[in-house]
Each structure stands twice: as structure tokens, then as C-alpha cells.
Amino acid sequence: MVLDENWYYKHREKFTTKYIVRLIIGALAFQMALTLLVQAFTTKFQITPTMALGNCLVGWEFIPVYLTSAFYVFVLCPLFITWLRGVNDAYGIKRELMADFTLGVTAFILYILFAALPSLKDTIKVFPAAHWSVVALMISHIFSIVLPTIDALRGGASSGSKNSKMSSFDSMVEDPQQFEVFKRFSLRDFSVENALFFERIQKLRYKTQDLVGMEELPTWVILEINSIYNTFIAVDSEFELNLEASTVREIRRRFQTNAIHLDIFDRSFKEIRTLMFRYTYPRFIKMGQKSLAETII
Numbered sequence: 001m002v003l004d005e006n007w008y009y010k011h012r013e014k015f016t017t018k019y020i021v022r023l024i025i026g027a028l029a030f031q032m033a034l035t036l037l038v039q040a041f042t043t044k045f046q047i048t049p050t051m052a053l054g055n056c057l058v059g060w061e062f063i064p065v066y067l068t069s070a071f072y073v074f075v076l077c078p079l080f081i082t083w084l085r086g087v088n089d090a091y092g093i094k095r096e097l098m099a100d101f102t103l104g105v106t107a108f109i110l111y112i113l114f115a116a117l118p119s120l121k122d123t124i125k126v127f128p129a130a131h132w133s134v135v136a137l138m139i140s141h142i143f144s145i146v147l148p149t150i151d152a153l154r155g156g157a158s159s160g161s162k163n164s165k166m167s168s169f170d171s172m173v174e175d176p177q178q179f180e181v182f183k184r185f186s187l188r189d190f191s192v193e194n195a196l197f198f199e200r201i202q203k204l205r206y207k208t209q210d211l212v213g214m215e216e217l218p219t220w221v222i223l224e225i226n227s228i229y230n231t232f233i234a235v236d237s238e239f240e241l242n243l244e245a246s247t248v249r250e251i252r253r254r255f256q257t258n259a260i261h262l263d264i265f266d267r268s269f270k271e272i273r274t275l276m277f278r279y280t281y282p283r284f285i286k287m288g289q290k291s292l293a294e295t296i297i
Contacts, residue, residue, distance in 0.1 A: 034064040073108040077101040092148065099143040107136035169277045173198070185284045186276075193239035194272045194280065197232045201269045204228070208262055217260065225260055233268070242275075243268050 013019060038061045039047060045061050081101050084094050114120050114129035172178045179199070186195040208221055217225075232241050233251055247267050254264055 031068070034068075038064065069108060073105045077105050092151070096143045096148075100140050103136040103139055107132040166277060169281050172281070173202075173276075182281075182284055185287070186280055189280050189283055191275075191280050193232065193241055194276050196239055197228075197241055197272055198269070198276060200228055200232075201265055204265075205262075212262060214262075217262070221262075222260060225264060228265065229255065241268065241272060243271055247271060 038045070042059075042061050044059055081098060084097060110132045111129045114124055114127075114132065172182060179195075183192065183195045183199070186192045204221075204224055208217075211217065211221065229251070231237055232239050233243075233248060234240070251264060251268065254260060
């Protein structure tokens with residue numbers, strides 16, 4: 001499996017909480033700076049004292065609003081749509097984003113047309129131009145909330161199907177070819193770290209099956225355990241797992257006290273196995289294995 005060819009993996013740093021928070025703070029700071037700049041020079045839309053007169057959407061003060069909106073609609077939306085063309089995921093996130101971007105562009109263009117064309121003056125009295133943003137928001141809500149909720153309910157109703165039984169899951173993970181297909185699917189499921197950790201622990205157990213019960217582990221085993229920790233458990237590691245806090249604390253405590261034994265990852269392995277079975281595997285079965293083996297996501 002070539003991770004470097006996966007779009008999400010190559011750009012995964014842009015989906016971290018820290019990166020998104022910085023992006024939001026930067027956008028808010030930029031918008032606030034524009035608002036303060038307008039307030040410093042406007043004589044028509046002062047907040048204190050209130051001086052708004054006439055048409056509230058007309059004036060040079062709204063130029064920054066129109067420019068930033070146009071930048072989002074005509075630059076950012078097409079750019080994101082281009083980026084997402086080759087992306088596939090198991091959650092329908094691409095579908096939601098494409099719908100939101102398309103709706104944003106359409107609503108903005110309709111707003112401009114309704115606000116600018118004199119022939120639509122009578123129509124605006126019944127359906128103001130700004131209402132197009134409300135329509136876009138309602139449709140976006142359907143794609144982002146309603147449809148995923150329906151999919152979740154349908155998935156819950158079939159959670160007891162034979163395909164999702166543990167025996168079927170065990171058979172899949174024990175078959176190298178099937179598990180490779182599952183790993184590729186986990187890229188689309190945004191959970192590839194779980195499959196990689198599961199595989200790494202399985203290999204470690206196989207290589208050390210003759211060392212069970214030993215008080216002092218060979219150096220190569222200690223190095224492998226440290227590598228697994230730095231890859232999957234450490235804060236901001238490349239494939240940091242979503243484990244229970246108590247599990248992470250226990251692993252770190254054992255590293256700090258040098259209580260490193262072959263069972264150090266047993267609890268985390270059990271958690272990840274359960275996550276894969278309960279969440280990733282049902283979606284894997286639902287989408288089917290067709291073309292996954294031949295396609296690098």
C-alpha cells in the first residue's frame with residue numbers, strides 16, 4: 001500500500017485540530033481587521049453612535065464584504081472542487097463539500113443578479129436577494145445533517161447482519177490479501193492508523209512468540225516497541241491512535257518506569273481491534289470489495 005499516493009495522507013496535517021483552529025483564528029482576525037478599518041472611516045454605518053441611513057447594503061463600506069465573498073466563491077470554491085475531484089471517502093464528506101461549494105457559488109451569483117437587475121425589482125419585494133443564502137443553507141443542511149443521519153440509521157438497522165459477525169472479521173484480518181484490501185479501504189475511512197497498528201502488533205507477536213514470559217527482552221524487541229510507541233502512541237505522532245485516555249496513561253507510565261514487556265500494547269490492541277470491527281468493517285462490507293484491490297486510493 002503506497003500511502004504517499006493517497007490525497008488525504010499527503011495533506012493530513014491540514015486536518016489536525018491545531019491547523020484548523022489556526023486557520024479559523026486567522027480568518028476571524030482578518031475579518032475583524034477589515035471591520036475595524038471600515039468603522040474607523042465610515043460616517044454612515046458607525047456602530048456607536050448608530051448612524052445607519054437608507055439602504056443598509058449600499059455603500060463603500062460593503063466593498064470588503066463583497067470582495068471576500070467573491071474571493072470565496074470564484075477562487076476558493078473552484079480550487080477546493082479541483083482538489084477534491086480525485087478524493088473518495090467512506091463517509092460522503094466529499095459529497096457534502098462539493099454540494100456546499102456548488103450551493104455557495106450558485107447562491108452568491110443569484111444574490112448578485114437579484115440585487116443588481118432592475119427587471120427583478122418586483123420579485124425582490126416578495127423574495128429578497130438575501131434569501132438565496134437561506135435556501136443554500138437549508139439545502140446544505142440536508143446534505144450535511146439529514147442524509148448522513150438517514151445513512152446512520154440504515155446502518156444501525158443492519159448492524160446485526162451475518163457479514164458483520166466477529167468470525168467474518170477474524171477471517172478477513174487473518175487473510176493477507178483481504179487485509180491488504182481492508183487497509184486500502186481504511187484510507188477512505190480516515191482510519192488507516194488503526195489497520196497499520198493492528199498489523200504492526202500482529203507481526204511483533206509472531207516474531208516474539210518464543211519470547212513470552214522472558215523478564216529481559218532482546219534489544220531488537222525493545223527498539224521495535226519504542227518504534228511502535230513513537231509511531232502510534234506519542235503525542236503528535238505520525239499515526240496517533242484515538243485511544244482511551246486511561247490506556248494511553250498506562251502505556252506511558254510503563255515506559256517511564258521501564259516496565260516494558262510484550263504485553264504493553266495488549267489493551268490498546270484490543271481497543272483498536274474493537275474499533276475496526278464496530279466501525280470500519282461494517283462500512284467495508286457495505287461498500288464491497290469491488291475494485292478496491294486494483295485501485296490505489
